[in-house]
Amino acid sequence: MIKDQTRFDSTTLLLVVSTLSHLKNFGQGRVIHCVSIKSGMLVDISLCNALINMYAKCGDVNSSDSECLFEEMEYKDVVSWNSIMRGCLYNGDLEKSLCYFRRMNFSEERADHVSLSCAISACSSLGELAFGECIHGQGIKLGYKDNSFVSVANSLISLYSQCEAVDVAETVFREMAYKDIVSWNAMMEGYASNENIHEAFDLMVEMQTTGCFQPDIVTLTTMLPLCAELMLYREGRTIHGYAIRRHMVPDHLPLRNGLIDMYSKCNVVEKAELLFHSTAQIDLVSWNAMISGYSQNKYYEKAQNLFKELLCCGQNCSSSTVFAILSSCNSANSLNFGKSVHIWQLKSGFLNHTLLVNSLMQMYINSGDLTSGFSILQENSSIADIASWNTIIVGCVRGDQFQEALETFMLMRQGPSFNYDSITLVNVLSAVANIELLNQGKSLHSLALKSPFGSDTRVQNSLITMYDRCRDINSARKVFKFHSISNLCTWNCMISALSHNKESREALELFRHLQFKPNEFTIVSVLSACTRIGVLIHGKQVHGYTFRYGYQQNSFISAALVDLYSTCGRLDNAVKVFRHSQKSESAWNSMIAAYGNHGNGEKAIELFHEMCDLGIKVTKSTFVSLLSACSHSGLVNQGLQYYECMLEKYGIKPEAEHQVYVVNMLARSGRIDEAYQFTKGLQSNASSGVWGMLLSVCNYHGELELGKKVAEKLFEMEPQNVGYYISLANMYVAAGSWKDATDLRQYIHDQGLRKCAGYSLIDVGLG
Numbered sequence: 001m002i003k004d005q006t007r008f009d010s011t012t013l014l015l016v017v018s019t020l021s022h023l024k025n026f027g028q029g030r031v032i033h034c035v036s037i038k039s040g041m042l043v044d045i046s047l048c049n050a051l052i053n054m055y056a057k058c059g060d061v062n063s064s065d066s067e068c069l070f071e072e073m074e075y076k077d078v079v080s081w082n083s084i085m086r087g088c089l090y091n092g093d094l095e096k097s098l099c100y101f102r103r104m105n106f107s108e109e110r111a112d113h114v115s116l117s118c119a120i121s122a123c124s125s126l127g128e129l130a131f132g133e134c135i136h137g138q139g140i141k142l143g144y145k146d147n148s149f150v151s152v153a154n155s156l157i158s159l160y161s162q163c164e165a166v167d168v169a170e171t172v173f174r175e176m177a178y179k180d181i182v183s184w185n186a187m188m189e190g191y192a193s194n195e196n197i198h199e200a201f202d203l204m205v206e207m208q209t210t211g212c213f214q215p216d217i218v219t220l221t222t223m224l225p226l227c228a229e230l231m232l233y234r235e236g237r238t239i240h241g242y243a244i245r246r247h248m249v250p251d252h253l254p255l256r257n258g259l260i261d262m263y264s265k266c267n268v269v270e271k272a273e274l275l276f277h278s279t280a281q282i283d284l285v286s287w288n289a290m291i292s293g294y295s296q297n298k299y300y301e302k303a304q305n306l307f308k309e310l311l312c313c314g315q316n317c318s319s320s321t322v323f324a325i326l327s328s329c330n331s332a333n334s335l336n337f338g339k340s341v342h343i344w345q346l347k348s349g350f351l352n353h354t355l356l357v358n359s360l361m362q363m364y365i366n367s368g369d370l371t372s373g374f375s376i377l378q379e380n381s382s383i384a385d386i387a388s389w390n391t392i393i394v395g396c397v398r399g400d401q402f403q404e405a406l407e408t409f410m411l412m413r414q415g416p417s418f419n420y421d422s423i424t425l426v427n428v429l430s431a432v433a434n435i436e437l438l439n440q441g442k443s444l445h446s447l448a449l450k451s452p453f454g455s456d457t458r459v460q461n462s463l464i465t466m467y468d469r470c471r472d473i474n475s476a477r478k479v480f481k482f483h484s485i486s487n488l489c490t491w492n493c494m495i496s497a498l499s500h501n502k503e504s505r506e507a508l509e510l511f512r513h514l515q516f517k518p519n520e521f522t523i524v525s526v527l528s529a530c531t532r533i534g535v536l537i538h539g540k541q542v543h544g545y546t547f548r549y550g551y552q553q554n555s556f557i558s559a560a561l562v563d564l565y566s567t568c569g570r571l572d573n574a575v576k577v578f579r580h581s582q583k584s585e586s587a588w589n590s591m592i593a594a595y596g597n598h599g600n601g602e603k604a605i606e607l608f609h610e611m612c613d614l615g616i617k618v619t620k621s622t623f624v625s626l627l628s629a630c631s632h633s634g635l636v637n638q639g640l641q642y643y644e645c646m647l648e649k650y651g652i653k654p655e656a657e658h659q660v661y662v663v664n665m666l667a668r669s670g671r672i673d674e675a676y677q678f679t680k681g682l683q684s685n686a687s688s689g690v691w692g693m694l695l696s697v698c699n700y701h702g703e704l705e706l707g708k709k710v711a712e713k714l715f716e717m718e719p720q721n722v723g724y725y726i727s728l729a730n731m732y733v734a735a736g737s738w739k740d741a742t743d744l745r746q747y748i749h750d751q752g753l754r755k756c757a758g759y760s761l762i763d764v765g766l767g
Contacts (some may be wrong), residue, residue, distance in 0.1 A: 058088025161190025264293025596629025
């Protein structure tokens with residue numbers, strides 16, 4: 001037209017601008033803007049509106065061009081205001097969009113359904129519920145319930161749903177005179193985002209039964225993530241069947257990716273594989289979903305092979321790819337592959353974000369290389385956040401490296417902007433509890449009280465457990481009584497703490513006043529309390545409770561019941577419980593110990609071999625029970641054989657608990673010199689418990705000279721343990737060395753050492 005010198009008008013320019021807007025051709029759009037100015041055609045409001053819309057779609061709404069154009073317009077109609085508001089909304093400038101809406105309300109132009117929808121959408125994204133309610137009122141005055149205003153109602157549903165007022169969203173939905181497919185989808189999304197799962201599925205069924213609309217792609221892609229996250233396999237499979245009937249799966253890639261994710265999270269990885277390999281049309285989301293699915297379902301090698309295949313295809317990866325593949329590296333066997341992924345991350349520039357750094361640290365920790373994880377934290381300290389430090393602290397605690405967890409926390413506190421959260425406190429308290437550092441635990445308690453996390457139930461529970469492990473039951477009581485808001489876990493922690501600290505009667509009393517329905521952990525703690533004080537009648541009542549509430553098949557409860565009946569002298573009942581229960585390794589260990597405590601070592605050995613034949617993993621606790629049984633039954637040679645083959649045959653390193661029983665079984669059979677040589681052979685690895693057992697058997701057999709040597713060793717190791725002094729004094733008395741005994745008792749008195757008084761219990765009743 002221009003070459004032919006044909007005259008053009010504003011309509012011509014309007015058509016060209018609309019075309020350029022669809023093509024997002026910003027350069028030529030500015031040229032047409034200039035032509036419009038030169039030809040004096042900007043007096044046409046429609047052309048100005050089209051130019052504003054063009055700038056918005058080209059991502060240039062913040063430039064002076066669009067705003068200047070809008071401000072210079074002599075007359076603005078409703079479309080002008082809507083164009084600038086939509087432009088701001090389109091480019092994420094939500095506050096400015098609302099600002100223009102306010103200005104519009106002060107102008108002569110009256111807002112229409114487009115204006116209201118834009119403003120409500122901006123409020124929804126900003127979480128501005130109060131302003132949104134004002135717009136809602138304005139919409140009611142304008143009659144938004146009419147069919148032409150359905151978009152306003154749809155925006156209101158999204159607003160109230162995102163602001164967690166789903167009941168108001170439902171009211172808006174039900175009062176709509178006319179609903180389109182967007183209305184149904186918005187309401188389902190609202191239910192889903194507010195965890196009203198049943199209502200979301202009920203609405204989907206209602207949508208189909210009313211006959212107005214059938215679920216579309218948006219409906220299915222809204223509901224599939226629910227099925228994935230909540231592992232609703234049957235519902236997910238139903239959606240898949242519906243999509244197949246409607247011929248949606250082959251043509252819609254996001255839907256197929258959602259199905260891959262759903263099947264992966266529902267542990268049906270074979271169907272996810274089938275969907276992934278059934279078509280050549282896949283994108284990066286498909287690859288990421290499948291790699292993540294393999295990792296989640298422990299097909300680590302397949303995940304790693306698929307990642308290699310992705311790299312060979314030459315596709316550009318995303319941060320989601322990194323998260324998916326790193327989660328497949330969670331053992332020492334995958335450490336080398338994890339290191340190669342680390343190198344690839346460095347080359348690809350995927351270490352510029354905190355979440356990616358945290359994920360890499362987690363990979364090293366899961367693979368058993370804590371040092372490398374900590375090195376990454378130090379190298380990226382400038383972008384490290386609380387989660388970064390928590391990753392290392394949690395990794396240390398899970399790997400039983402409690403001292404390292406505390407040292408990491410100290411380094412964290414030395415940072416310029418020290419911050420922490422409840423996860424930090426819970427894990428550091430766990431580390432303190434495991435190494436019984438009471439003073440540091442009290443310092444952490446003070447730190448928690450000074451912060452908002454002092455009232456966090458998880459922190460309170462960790463404090464109770466910490467005081468329990470540090471044997472400060474009075475402080476545990478104070479924490480429990482001080483916090484009125486608690487949950488069942490809090491009560492379980494307190495009952496367990498009382499039982500561990502020989503306050504079993506108080507534990508039973510607390511159980512009687514329990515304000516929640518007990519669970520398996522409660523039952524185990526109460527049974528442990530009954531076992532400690534030998535109260536069989538209460539133990540039987542708790543046993544009956546397990547049947548009433550269906551807990552009898554819980555393996556930990558079975559093990560606790562075996563301990564109870566065995567300790568209370570009812571081996572017959574212990575055997576019945578064991579034979580009719582789910583047998584975990586703890587139940588086997590308890591039954592082996594029960595036979596041993598009742599002097600039936602042969603049965604204990606027979607049960608041990610039965611356990612091995614069935615392929616049940618033996619642990620250090622298994623050997624404690626087995627060696628105890630051999631010791632009680634005088635099966636010295638067999639016990640020594642099992643001790644010798646622990647490491648070589650079963651891969652279990654002997655510890656002090658096992659060594660105590662070796663000394664005991666040797667000494668019981670009169671082989672005291674061998675017991676002494678065995679203890680000496682342990683050198684610095686011999687704990688005070690092993691030497692203490694040797695002192696006890698010296699006392700029993702009247703071996704005064706050897707007893708003096710052992711006592712001197714123990715006095716060096718634990719000078720404040722009064723029990724060792726009393727054992728030696730008793731040996732002096734038995735040997736007739738009254739002066740030595742008197743001198744030693746005087747020393748005990750001078751040092752202010754006291755021995756806790758012993759006591760006996762008898763259960764009088766129907767036990």
